[in-house]
Amino acid sequence: MKIYVPLDSAAKALGADNVADALATAAKEAGKDVEIIRTGTRGMLWLEPLVEVETDAGRTGFGPCLPSDAAAIIEGAANHPKALGLVDDLPWMKRQTRLTFQRVGVIDPLDLADYEAHGGLTGLRNAIAMSPADVVQHVTDSGLRGRGGAGFPTGIKWKTVHDAEAPQKYIVCNADEGDSGTFADRMIMEGDPFTLIEGMIIAGLAVGATKGYIYLRSEYPDAINIINQAIAVAEKAGVLGDDVLGSGRAFHLENRVGAGAYVCGEETSLLNSLEGKRGVVRAKPPLPALEGFLGRPTVVNNVISLATVPVIMEKGAQYYADFGLGRSKGTIPLQIAGNVKFGGLFETAFGLPLGEIVNDLAGGTRSGAPVKAVQVGGPLGAYFAPHQFDTPFGYEEFDGAGGLIGHAGLTIFDDSADMLGMARFAMEFCAVESCGKCTPCRIGAVRGVETIDRIAAGDADAIPLLTDLCDTMKDGSLCALGGFTPYPVMSALTLFPDDFAAQKKAAE
């Protein structure tokens, strides 16, 4: 009997380790031969810990499980109150197009043989058989755009590095995932780390880089642990090293741990941090693609951008490009978070209307109260109100609606949210996390908190001042920390003016 229990940190945070222990004990007591396999999460976080039992028909689920459910699951009680039926047939799973996340929740993340049995390494083998320029062209043709937030075409970035002449080039994976409401990077690093490693090797072969770094935030101890183990397994198997899969070409990979600075997710700040300096943002140009890590040509890509390359190289550029909407091609792992009934990760082609995500997939709020606002794209993303729920999920579409999709996290708030408080928090966060290089960000954010406090105290004259300050921050900051903090602040102010006026009335 094979039983699958997630080791993903969201599942662990809800007690998955205790459930796994209880299952082992119950199996022993029942005298049954049970193999417990730890996997990533399927992404249905309201069902975690989700236990799956292998049957002839497929894997059947039970969740959310407590240790006290273990004995009944071992007995095979299909009519157990927590029995969910076949996991692949659950609507949340059936409605997805899982390309990047095809193996997450399915395989043991450190079992390289299982990875290969599920299509892993096919993309890399295909890439080895092609010329580097053809690999770059393939990624360009797929339409893949950076999933870290800026949406820059990945193939074009790779071409710049490919065309640069240098004795050493680098691939740097941005695994700093600092945006609240996002966890796709964490989920893939914990649930299918070889996909990321494979994507980085393909990037290295394509641009002529023999060395890669993952810059992984320290707030993810479980992901750090799994990535370190996965690198060791890949080295031992000859996937990483001087002779990648016998190709005669080298790629070495090192994991580096961040130190708790949000701004280090910004690519130039990240490079400074990797070099061992303060994580201060660099002016661009020079582009990191030409002068990046230690001044060498460097690809900096988000985890999901890199982890999507293997499936593109496996199934073809056109296959990937056929999904999506307009210039947003392929699939996007939506991360549905905050006050929601059904939260988790849902990978789908671009184009779903925001309202369908919030009301249909997420099922509205966990509290049962009406949805008031949705922040899309992390702490630098705009708030959306229900009247904007017809906006389709795509880069240009969200830009057109005054927002951004960022790393595709959606944080849902019910009607108890205080939007002045959220605007204040955005400014406070910017002040805490500013690298200090640009005055509008460093000082402006502090003034922003003070100005919002004045509004809260009933000073309506402070509202135009806040608007003016946001314009200055937008125009006068090198990176999007200072430059985009005005998105949540101004969207809160314009969409929810009552939250900024109530205190005024009270004071009058």
Added chain:
Amino acid sequence: MSADLSTPADLADRVSAICADHAHLEGPMLPILHAVQAEYGYIPEAALQIIAKANGVTRAEVHGTMSFYHDFRTQPAGKTVVKICRAEACQAQGANALADSAKSKLGVDWHGTTPNGAVTLEPVYCLGLCACGPAALVDDKVVGLVDDAKLDAILAEAGA
């Protein structure tokens, strides 16, 4: 963590050894600072000069790097570090009330340590547990859907 027992000579030896272990890396500064903190629980003042010398930079540069990052401490923390997420997704699920409750139960503000040295309370901006918040990190252990009862259990176990 035997920081209190080490003599200055011990400290110099140990920190030098850590620097030597990392000398082959490109950009070894963060790995060195993490390793020193793993050894001592914080970055002892006396370590800065040794790290500086081993890496061919000034002490001020090491201090500048160290002080940029929230993770590095200049003082030992309590026996257990409890980090509570303050970011938006957890706020949408009641993190502000949880934080207030933790502060009042412990009688400390953010970054404070209980008088008995059991618990240090810290804010964290996102643990990637955004659909099962409020979330906390207790040393290296993740906890989701933290309510008052779970918080009490965490603090009791830590001996706060």
